[in-house]
Amino acid sequence: MAIDYTKGKKVQPQKYPYPQQAGQPKKVILIFPPDWYPSEPYLSLPTLTAFLRKAGHCVIQKDMNLEMYDWFFSEEGLNLILERTPRKHTHFNITKLTEKAESAKTIIRSQEFYNVDKLEWAMNVFREVTDTISLAYAPARICMPPMETDLNYKLFMSSEILKAVEDTQVNVYRDVFNHILKPAIEAEEPDIIGISIVLKQQLFSSITFCAMIKEQFPGIHITIGGNTVTRLRDVLPQARNMFSLFDTAIMYEGETAFLQLVNAIGTDRDFSTIPNLIFKDSTGIHISTITSAEDMPTLPPPDFDGLSLEKYFVPDRILPYLSTRGCYWGRCKFCDHGEGYTAGYRAKNIDQIIEEIQHLRDKYQVSHFHFPDESYPPALFKKLTRRLIKDDLQIAWSTHLRFEESLLDDKVWEDAEKSGCKFLHMGFESGSERVLKLMGKATTTEVIQRSLEASSGHGVWNHVMGFFGFPGETFEDAKITVRFLEDNKEHVHSIGFGTFDLSKYSPVLKNAERFGVTYNKNPEWDLALDYYFTVKEGLGIEDAERVLAEFEQSHYKGWDLRIYIREYVFLYVAHYGTNKLPLLQFRVQQK
Numbered sequence: 393m394a395i396d397y398t399k400g401k402k403v404q405p406q407k408y409p410y411p412q413q414a415g416q417p418k419k420v421i422l423i424f425p426p427d428w429y430p431s432e433p434y435l436s437l438p439t440l441t442a443f444l445r446k447a448g449h450c451v452i453q454k455d456m457n458l459e460m461y462d463w464f465f466s467e468e469g470l471n472l473i474l475e476r477t478p479r480k481h482t483h484f485n486i487t488k489l490t491e492k493a494e495s496a497k498t499i500i501r502s503q504e505f506y507n508v509d510k511l512e513w514a515m516n517v518f519r520e521v522t523d524t525i526s527l528a529y530a531p532a533r534i535c536m537p538p539m540e541t542d543l544n545y546k547l548f549m550s551s552e553i554l555k556a557v558e559d560t561q562v563n564v565y566r567d568v569f570n571h572i573l574k575p576a577i578e579a580e581e582p583d584i585i586g587i588s589i590v591l592k593q594q595l596f597s598s599i600t601f602c603a604m605i606k607e608q609f610p611g612i613h614i615t616i617g618g619n620t621v622t623r624l625r626d627v628l629p630q631a632r633n634m635f636s637l638f639d640t641a642i643m644y645e646g647e648t649a650f651l652q653l654v655n656a657i658g659t660d661r662d663f664s665t666i667p668n669l670i671f672k673d674s675t676g677i678h679i680s681t682i683t684s685a686e687d688m689p690t691l692p693p694p695d696f697d698g699l700s701l702e703k704y705f706v707p708d709r710i711l712p713y714l715s716t717r718g719c720y721w722g723r724c725k726f727c728d729h730g731e732g733y734t735a736g737y738r739a740k741n742i743d744q745i746i747e748e749i750q751h752l753r754d755k756y757q758v759s760h761f762h763f764p765d766e767s768y769p770p771a772l773f774k775k776l777t778r779r780l781i782k783d784d785l786q787i788a789w790s791t792h793l794r795f796e797e798s799l800l801d802d803k804v805w806e807d808a809e810k811s812g813c814k815f816l817h818m819g820f821e822s823g824s825e826r827v828l829k830l831m832g833k834a835t836t837t838e839v840i841q842r843s844l845e846a847s848s849g850h851g852v853w854n855h856v857m858g859f860f861g862f863p864g865e866t867f868e869d870a871k872i873t874v875r876f877l878e879d880n881k882e883h884v885h886s887i888g889f890g891t892f893d894l895s896k897y898s899p900v901l902k903n904a905e906r907f908g909v910t911y912n913k914n915p916e917w918d919l920a921l922d923y924y925f926t927v928k929e930g931l932g933i934e935d936a937e938r939v940l941a942e943f944e945q946s947h948y949k950g951w952d953l954r955i956y957i958r959e960y961v962f963l964y965v966a967h968y969g970t971n972k973l974p975l976l977q978f979r980v981q982q983k
């Protein structure tokens with residue numbers, strides 16, 4: 393049940409018959425669309441930018457997500473938006489609201505952020521402002537935080553997305569385009585615009601931008617890419633009306649494909665020679681039969697030049713940096729991360745990693761890093777911590793980790809602490825040995841417990857992620873999970889729990905019978921990325937939701953944080969130099 397990387401005839405970027413340099417330099421705008429919490433740049437833009445600039449192209453990076461929220465919480469943006477509000481709702485004081493919005497932004501971008509009362513006040517102001525903005529786009533609900541904006545259309549149907557694109561009442565992104573993106577396109581006059589769609593929630597804004605660019609700037613080539621596009625690659629060619637709003641789509645890793653596309657535009661080159669591409673011609677929409685995967689050591693470090701780093705909603709900049717592609721483990725049966733790749737796990741070597749972190753630290757004056765690797769490999773984790781100490785990089789960092797027997801030694805955690813490791817996202821999933829086995833996690837509750845104790849004892853904040861309802865999991869298994877977490881609450885600092893989703897490319901779905909799963913694909917829901925299912929044994933969807941609801945009601949109150957944004961907790965741990973932060977605990981503090 394290993395990941396299948398065979399997704400077309402593989403071509404190696406280095407041996408590719410077309411040059412990796414710009415023939416004729418072109419101007420590219422890269423867009424990161426809303427909605428995402430604006431705490432740090434998303435890595436796709438700086439990664440592609442570095443690659444395209446190295447080849448000689450001119451790139452303008454636009455984090456539209458950041459710019460949108462900056463505009464929402466500004467006097468100019470709010471006044472413009474609230475002009476749309478029906479008179480019966482204009483009982484609020486706009487001047488007072490804009491003053492509060494600007495003050496809230498000042499707090500989250502200054503050292504006042506570390507006063508939790510002030511930070512909580514700022515977050516409440518963001519909620520109040522987005523609630524008020526919602527009145528202008530009713531019945532849409534604009535929500536931040538949490539990131540739950542809802543345009544009142546179904547995301548899993550292309551026909552609904554197309555209706556949302558045209559709906560001038562609910563579609564807030566139309567105004568975002570007119571006031572932010574359109575002036576930038578007019579000023580820059582790009583040849584190509586690329587939009588990186590990571591989450592399916594970004595489809596509304598992305599397709600809206602595509603439609604409005606096509607209408608107002610028909611000469612610009614639009615390409616979309618990213619994780620969601622990769623997962624929709626089988627249905628995009630059928631969604632012809634949606635595909636008419638952009639020109640091409642890039643699947644899997646984007647560097648070589650994007651560069652080859654940029655080089656090819658304006659020439660008579662056949663697009664079928666470009667790897668990872670979905671394209672159209674007079675005969676229809678086609679998927680390229682060749683694929684490429686990047687050779688990690690040859691990739692340049694991300695290039696953040698042109699992004700307004702000072703505008704992110706944090707007091708101390710956090711930069712993302714990736715050392716690996718793919719997951720070194722890759723065997724968890726619920727996980728489809730491997731679907732984004734056409735080659736297995738690859739890594740940069742430790743010298744290069746340290747050199748690049750140092751380069752980013754010095755160039756962008758940053759001391760906080762997020763390493764968003766799928767799961768940081770244990771051997772590299774140990775090397776990284778030792779080298780960060782030896783080279784005295786003096787950074788604070790966070791990453792994602794699997795519970796590994798090879799990471800139990802206390803020295804590992806001593807090094808992690810000394811090297812500045814502050815926050816770990818831990819893939820716990822379940823406290824039941826039986827379910828861990830079913831999932832293919834290949835770890836034990838003893839390893840989990842000892843890892844939690846060791847990391848917590850060395851100042852690391854453990855954010856433990858899990859879910860209920862893996863096929864075959866029983867009520868008893870779920871109780872064991874709850875009991876395990878309660879027993880170890882001293883070393884579990886925060887939790888992120890949900891229920892099992894049967895995602896489109898997961899090993900469970902590919903082996904549904906073996907897991908006792910029956911699922912249903914609704915043909916009208918063409919963009920669905922997970923499906924409704926029933927199980928032969930154990931918790932079904934509704935049971936798992938009940939278990940989760942009960943867990944949320946009755947779990948240890950110390951896990952209910954006043955501020956629940958992971959990057960913010962990371963910054964607090966780094967700032968206060970401890971993982972013991974009762975000031976963040978909501979209900980415990982109020983007792």
Ligand code: SF4
Nearest residue numbers: 719722723724727767
């Ligand atoms: S859940 Fe995490 S560790 Fe497991 S395969 Fe997916 S990325 Fe790798």
